[in-house]
Amino acid sequence: xxxxxxxDVIVVGGGIIGLSLSxxxxxxxxxxxxxxxxxxxxxxxxxxAGMLADCTLETxxxxxxxxxxxxxxxxxxxxELQDESGIKVDLRHDGTLLFAPPEHVSQQSEFHxxxxxxxxxxxxxxxxxxxxxxAVYWKERSVDPRALVxxxxxxxxxxxxxxxxxxxxxxxxxxxxxxxxxSTDRTNYGAPCVVNCAGAWAxxxxxxxxxxxxxxxxxxxVAGARHNLLRHVIRTPEVYLVPRSDGRILIxxxxxxxxxxKRIDADTIHRMHQAAIRLVPALGQARFxxxxxxxxxxTPDDLPILGSTRTPGYFVATGHFRDGxxxxxxxxxxxxxxxxxxxxxxxxxxFSPLRFHT
Numbered sequence: 156x157x158x159x160x161x162x163d164v165i166v167v168g169g170g171i172i173g174l175s176l177s178x179x180x181x182x183x184x185x186x187x188x189x190x191x192x193x194x195x196x197x198x199x200x201x202x203x204a205g206m207l208a209d210c211t212l213e214t215x216x217x218x219x220x221x222x223x224x225x226x227x228x229x230x231x232x233x234x235e236l237q238d239e240s241g242i243k244v245d246l247r248h249d250g251t252l253l254f255a256p257p258e259h260v261s262q263q264s265e266f267h268x269x270x271x272x273x274x275x276x277x278x279x280x281x282x283x284x285x286x287x288x289x290a291v292y293w294k295e296r297s298v299d300p301r302a303l304v305x306x307x308x309x310x311x312x313x314x315x316x317x318x319x320x321x322x323x324x325x326x327x328x329x330x331x332x333x334x335x336x337x338s339t340d341r342t343n344y345g346a347p348c349v350v351n352c353a354g355a356w357a358x359x360x361x362x363x364x365x366x367x368x369x370x371x372x373x374x375x376x377v378a379g380a381r382h383n384l385l386r387h388v389i390r391t392p393e394v395y396l397v398p399r400s401d402g403r404i405l406i407x408x409x410x411x412x413x414x415x416x417k418r419i420d421a422d423t424i425h426r427m428h429q430a431a432i433r434l435v436p437a438l439g440q441a442r443f444x445x446x447x448x449x450x451x452x453x454t455p456d457d458l459p460i461l462g463s464t465r466t467p468g469y470f471v472a473t474g475h476f477r478d479g480x481x482x483x484x485x486x487x488x489x490x491x492x493x494x495x496x497x498x499x500x501x502x503x504x505x506f507s508p509l510r511f512h513t
Contacts, residue, residue, distance in 0.1 A: 161345045162188040162317070164494065165337055167324045168352035169195030171300065172472055174307040175232075175483050176352060179491035181314055188344055189316065190337060192323040192356065196304030199354050199479055202372065202449020203300040204397045204405050206388055207481045210293045212255055214478075217458060217505050222478065224501060225485035229296055232484040233303070240309035245299040245400050251388040252280065252290045282384055282437045286391070297388050297397055300480050319344070324353070327362040327469060334468030348494060350470045354452040355415070357473040363464050366511050367474050369415050369450035374407035375424050377431075380441035394430040403444065406431045417448045451476050461486065461506040462493060470494055471508050 164180055166173045169191030177187045189195070207229060208214070209222035233246045270291045276283055311318060319339075327349050328335040336345040351357050355369035382402045389396040397405040406427050424446045432439045454460060454474040459482065463470050472490045475482050489499045 162186045164348040165346040166350045171200040171304050171483050173352035175487035176490050179487040189318045190322050191320050195308050199449050200300050200304045203480050204407050205298045205300045205480050207296045221485050225482050228484035236306040236310050240306040242306040244302045244306050247297045249386045251293040251295045253293050254288050254290050254391040282435050326360050348468045352472050355450040366455050367452045370453040371411040371413040372408040373423050373448045375446040376403050376405045376444040377441035378403045380437045419446050419448050459506050460508045461503045464508050
């Protein structure tokens with residue numbers, strides 16, 4: 156008799172959140188199936204800049220404890236993925252130069268002496284043009300999200316985990332009022348637990364229509380002006396620059412309410428490119444590499460949706476908006492605790508899906 160394969164947990168969505176949570180569950184002895192509508196890691200994770208920005212000037216207050224904890228977890232998180240996968244993730248520790256209006260800085264009680272510059276800007280970043288607003292230093296890291304996803308995917312496969320790619324989930328299956336699996340165009344997959352990590356698509360299932368929406372972001376990358384042209388991430392009100400160790404520099408980004416449209420607008424890309432050149436004139440000689448757009452999963456209050464739903468066996472981990480890469484380690488850690496019936500190490504009640512009455 157043919158035995159139908161079942162799993163303990165089905166994770167819907169194979170971005171960095173879904174993959175990392177699946178690995179965390181697998182470490183706890185849970186049999187996991189990841190179901191991804193396209194190619195794993197090719198949506199918001201692929202499009203992200205990778206700034207691990209837990210800066211109190213920019214992070215919502217309700218999110219700060221999770222953001223800080225997740226940022227601290229990153230070195231060990233990356234070390235484990237690199238060790239399992241053999242892929243270098245390019246975690247950089249040089250920090251961020253943040254150009255923010257002085258009134259924004261003065262309003263922050265968390266601003267300390269450690270954020271003041273230790274030397275003139277011309278010494279710290281010689282290629283920067285003169286700025287009309289002062290810079291502060293933030294001890295942040297950055298990571299290459301594409302390498303991070305590649306490492307997580309390889310680590311998952313190395314562990315023998317099941318991943319179904321090119322498989323859009325149509326809906327969550329219920330039996331006697333609790334989760335029984337998911338349905339796709341190909342087949343149904345059975346499990347007593349489903350975790351919705353579907354990002355901007357998380358609200359598309361009839362079982363609890365979470366108020367997630369796609370928020371478009373356009374970016375571009377350049378290379379070749381000079382290796383190690385910049386050391387730090389540079390953030391200004393107009394544009395940000397994220398250097399990679401291989402010489403690439405990412406330039407971003409827009410925030411657009413454009414539905415699921417991922418088309419690139421040439422004028423928008425040109426405007427960001429020119430803003431970057433005004434900031435670092437040497438980028439005028441850099442070689443254009445690519446431009447792209449991604450869809451961040453936004454929510455009405457700009458906070459993630461984490462935890463259990465009213466339906467037994469149905470959990471959600473989505474809506475990370477601009478902080479998906481930053482919040483990956485803490486999301487995987489806390490949600491693995493919740494799903495396996497443990498008390499979460501951090502309070503996530505503020506992010507409960509129940510706040511939306513779905």
